Amino acid sequence: MTAKVRVGIVGTGGIARARHLPCLTENESAELVGLCDIKPDVLKKAGDDFDVAARYTDYLEMYDNENLDAVVVCTPNDVHAPATIAALERGINVLCEKPMALDPTEGEAMLAAAEKSGKLLTFGFHYRHMPEVMAARRVVDSGELGDVYMVRVQALRRRGIPSWGTFVHKHIQGGGAMIDFGVHLLDSALWLMGNPKAIEVTASLSQRLGKSPNVNTWGDWNYQEFTVEDQVAAFVRFENGVTMMLECAWAINIPESRENISLSGTKAGLEVFPLSVNKADHEMLTTWKPDWIADAKLDPGAHQAAEFVNAVRTGGTVVTKPSQALQVTRIVDAMYRSAESGEAVKL
Template identity: 35%
Template sequence: MNNATAVAPLRVAIIGAGQVADKVHASYYATRNDLQMVAVCDSRLEQAQAFATKFEITACYDDVRLMLQAAQPDIVSVCSPNRFHFEHVLAALEAGCHVMCEKPPAMTPQQADQMRALAHKQGKVLAYDFHHRFSLDAQLLREQVQSGVLGEVYLTTATALRRSGVPGWGVFTNKAMQGGGPLIDIGIHMLDAAMYVLGFPPARRVMAHSFQKLGTVKSSGQFGEWDPTQYTVEDALFGTIEFQNGSLLRLETSFVLNIAETSRLNVTFCGDKAGATLFPAHVYNDVNGELNSIIQREQADDNRHFRSMDAFVRHVLGEAVTIADADQGFVVQQLVAALYESAEKGEWVKIC
């Protein structure tokens, strides 16, 4: 006789029924039989209803707190616009849920700090979908850096540049809703990947310059059309982070910039023993004027989103797996805020 008791699937709710909730969060949850999506919430009820139909979710809402009270989920994915991450994450944590939140963590470091404090107080997992760090490439390079193969890494360059890649949907050009443009949208991803590989060294200060030259005069690009009169974010931002050990991280990010390539998305690391490129992972040095490959992956790992979601769920289930946690999310938010502050003031900004 089998006395084993069947374990009920964890109940999952999703806040924000947009593209990332569809293509990443719900698509991953649907692959697991130990999870059950029970509710979805969106400020546009008709969008929540369409989402619920697609994923066979029984309940849809346009009020977050009502959903949390009625559905009583164990896990919540926060996929709402940046401006609402803070209130939605806090509501989910207060309801006793584990939370996977899209990047950025919030609009300010103060908000990200409150979010991590509440997660610790509640004893719940708060993770952020910084998916590039979950690539096999990033994990390989982190091992190489931590084991000393590159020696002292004194210069890192994180690049997230688009020639004409202003998103033509959502609120990506609205600073009040997003908190900024390419830095907080795509640059933050490469910043997190670089920090992860480096082992999150403490920063001393930052300097940055931002530009708004093209987004207010152009109106279309590879990702559709936008209204230049409503374009309130930066076109591009270029910054330098100085770490307490004296090493530097340079960050280059843009939605629209006159470069030859459609986009550049990568991180390079320069050490005194070897250098490396993130996508695909390649570790190399110079031998008598010739490039010598130490480790080289032929193709970058494109299963990053899946690995990010999988790590979060496994962590919730008690496995000792690494996630992009609330503490590291706070550090990344601090750096982003300092870069924006420096660009506005035109001076170095110290990291407390």
């Protein structure tokens, strides 16, 4: 393909305005040709601000009228599967925001639609496009850590409950802190681990701080309709013998918010945020930290958009495969089932 990639956006709310609309506008190989949102005022503002004339309140009409090469799905989670599958069925490549879907059944249908269509399907796990995560992957690939056998994942906000959109509604989002925020760190951790198969998940969750008015650095949220979890603790075993401990919260009483992935291997350990490698060698315990990281100034959203647009143009590949996104959805779903039953869930 030599012409610009013709892109449409489904859902022109928070993440579309903050990331996809600006990144695609700036990408010289992409052309924004259509926008869709069920809220006419939101649609008008996005269309006016980003100078896109073709506007729709029904994504099927946009798919059928605009001769799209690609679409970015930025709706609440319950629309990810239907909007993605309908696009793939029409031969349109898809970048869908995270999480993949509400549950593994939807995710499997999305994967099957991608395989049947032969079109590209990828997901907005933009943490994989962060300089520290890409650098961590280079360290892991070099073999410097030896055999990684223990992984710790932290996605902890002291007070950061999303106050816009539909994030607190279980039937629309499928869950709360874990399916919204924890998935980023879980996805990057799995990618750094080489995506081994998870075989057993144990988890507990709470719905405490989100259900009553409280301090929140992200503004007032709808605590009266809060039907999701605000915190998850989980223990995951993998087929290759690796163990993962995961902590996630939108709101929890800790001194400061913390995001990190920590890999412990037989030769060295690695922390991702901030990046460091720790070793025991030459009669010393050492920790090295990078003075400079390649692409340190790179914007993860722009990098993700460029990768997607380039893959659509050239038939190239993307870093986030649908089977890996489905693995994240399966593990998150197992966490919710384990928390509900009080039992370990086998996968």
